[in-house]
Amino acid sequence: MQLQVTAPLDQSVNFISKITQLAIDYTPKILGAVIVYLIGSMIIRWVSGIVGKMLKARNVDASLQGFLASFVKIMLTILLLLSVFGMLGVNLTSFAAILAGLAVGVGAALNGTLGNFAGGIMMLLFKPFKVGDIIEAQGHTGTVTELGIFNTFLLTPENKTVVLANGAVSTGTIVNYNTHGNLRVDLQMAIDPNMDINKARAVATEAMLSHPKVLKSPAPEVSVLKVGDGMVSLAIRPYTTQADYWDVYFGVTESVKNAFDHAGIAGPIPHRVIISK
Numbered sequence: 001m002q003l004q005v006t007a008p009l010d011q012s013v014n015f016i017s018k019i020t021q022l023a024i025d026y027t028p029k030i031l032g033a034v035i036v037y038l039i040g041s042m043i044i045r046w047v048s049g050i051v052g053k054m055l056k057a058r059n060v061d062a063s064l065q066g067f068l069a070s071f072v073k074i075m076l077t078i079l080l081l082l083s084v085f086g087m088l089g090v091n092l093t094s095f096a097a098i099l100a101g102l103a104v105g106v107g108a109a110l111n112g113t114l115g116n117f118a119g120g121i122m123m124l125l126f127k128p129f130k131v132g133d134i135i136e137a138q139g140h141t142g143t144v145t146e147l148g149i150f151n152t153f154l155l156t157p158e159n160k161t162v163v164l165a166n167g168a169v170s171t172g173t174i175v176n177y178n179t180h181g182n183l184r185v186d187l188q189m190a191i192d193p194n195m196d197i198n199k200a201r202a203v204a205t206e207a208m209l210s211h212p213k214v215l216k217s218p219a220p221e222v223s224v225l226k227v228g229d230g231m232v233s234l235a236i237r238p239y240t241t242q243a244d245y246w247d248v249y250f251g252v253t254e255s256v257k258n259a260f261d262h263a264g265i266a267g268p269i270p271h272r273v274i275i276s277k
Contacts, residue, residue: 033087040080048073119170120149136175190231192266207259213244231268
């Protein structure tokens with residue numbers, strides 16, 4: 001009976017002794033890791049703030065400022081966590097292998113998302129357009145309201161928000177309406193082929209110049225675009241600023257139409273050909 005009582009007591013003593021030894025061995029490591037993490041987090045916030053101020057002082061694009069500051073913070077946080085795990089005795093080689101495996105799996109699952117991420121980085125670096133520009137991309141035209149890491153946001157003339165994937169935008173054709181500081185507004189208007197083209201040109205030019213938001217230089221243009229199908233198509237092209245593009249687009253269309261009516265310049269008369277059998 002004495003032996004049966006002593007064996008469990010010895011096991012309990014050994015277990016408590018091991019727990020005590022583990023606490024003695026790992027408590028300094030855990031405390032050290034916690035202290036390093038707290039101090040490291042403070043340093044990371046400080047460095048991120050310094051990076052953000054430097055980018056702002058150098059007038060770097062606002063979208064790129066946020067991205068670079070976040071990127072620096074994420075990289076430093078990863079390094080801090082690796083250091084903390086190393087202090088706790090974690091095998092970093094095995095840990096890195098696990099991360100690599102997870103990265104491959106996540107990359108395969110998020111192939112399109114990673115493509116959009118890469119496209120966002122390319123556009124932030126090479127800047128084919130910036131926030132506030134009017135662009136045409138992926139069959140949509142509008143003002144860029146936000147250039148994010150994964151998506152570009154456009155505000156269309158109909159006041160609709162269009163979200164474009166950066167992967168497609170970066171590899172497709174981008175038409176930037178703001179590269180040269182002013183915009184040419186391309187309009188078309190048809191007149192009857194019997195009308196005097198020179199008179200129509202003079203009337204349209206005067207109507208364009210009467211619009212307060214049409215630029216005097218470069219001068220507006222009126223050219224014959226097409227003759228046929230019972231009409232003469234005129235290309236009416238005023239110039240304006242980026243902010244006034246849509247005002248001029250709709251305002252000049254109305255002004256020229258009213259001027260033509262007042263000057264007696266008629267529009268084309270629809271023709272219908274009836275073939276009898």
